Amino acid sequence: MPGLILYDYWRSSAAYRVRLALGFKGLEYGCVPIDLRKGIQGEPGYRGVNPQGLVPALVVADAPESPVLTQSLAIIEYLEEVHPAPALLPADPLGRARVRAAAQVIASDIHPINNLRVLRYLKSPLGHTQDEIDAWARHWMIAGLSALEDFAHRHGGRCVYGDSVTLADICLLPQLYNARRIHTDLAGFPRLLAAESHVAKLPFTIVAYPDEGMTAT
Numbered sequence: 001m002p003g004l005i006l007y008d009y010w011r012s013s014a015a016y017r018v019r020l021a022l023g024f025k026g027l028e029y030g031c032v033p034i035d036l037r038k039g040i041q042g043e044p045g046y047r048g049v050n051p052q053g054l055v056p057a058l059v060v061a062d063a064p065e066s067p068v069l070t071q072s073l074a075i076i077e078y079l080e081e082v083h084p085a086p087a088l089l090p091a092d093p094l095g096r097a098r099v100r101a102a103a104q105v106i107a108s109d110i111h112p113i114n115n116l117r118v119l120r121y122l123k124s125p126l127g128h129t130q131d132e133i134d135a136w137a138r139h140w141m142i143a144g145l146s147a148l149e150d151f152a153h154r155h156g157g158r159c160v161y162g163d164s165v166t167l168a169d170i171c172l173l174p175q176l177y178n179a180r181r182i183h184t185d186l187a188g189f190p191r192l193l194a195a196e197s198h199v200a201k202l203p204f205t206i207v208a209y210p211d212e213g214m215t216a217t
Ligand SMILES: N[C@@H](CCC(=O)N[C@@H](CS)C(=O)NCC(=O)O)C(=O)O
Pocket: 011, 012, 013, 014, 015, 036, 041, 053, 054, 055, 056, 070, 071, 072, 073, 107, 115, 116, 117, 118
């Protein structure tokens, strides 16, 4: 049995962050697909793993009592502490604070209000049309990406922060994947697109890329 087991969904951007972090650190892991389209995340079996009914969850199967970790950023910070090299956070406290801030623009400010359950709630019971829901999602996407573009102008190099891959890039790639799914105009984000294009060429990103084939297992 692998030492790490990821409860995953191919299109989940939060799970995609964790796949990227695992790949960046060269960690082997097993996968349990949770099909969000079929509502498996709300079933008692999965609620037993993550009572919040969200993916990802990571089981540390080779630790005593096989603890379950939830929340993508907490999972990635755990991996960073247990497997510090290669690092996803800069060595200096100021750099770490900045990279965490960039990651939270995505993980705290964009993603939660554009999540599946939120968009479904806008449709029912609130009764919004699909056009209104898409406009909502794009509005918050652009607001967050604009802040991140500004961050990359101030602090970026080849990556969102400096020239090395950090947690900020690990959050950016899945969010741009989501942005394209809802047809967001990305022309106003040249620094983010450049960072994405640089990081997406690195081999660890290829395995992590959303692949529907994983739901078949
Ligand atoms: N803050 C959480 C967010 C997790 C989350 O919202 N996951 C989404 C997929 S990206 C999910 O499981 N959604 C299921 C639903 O909305 O029913 C994290 O970073 O792990």
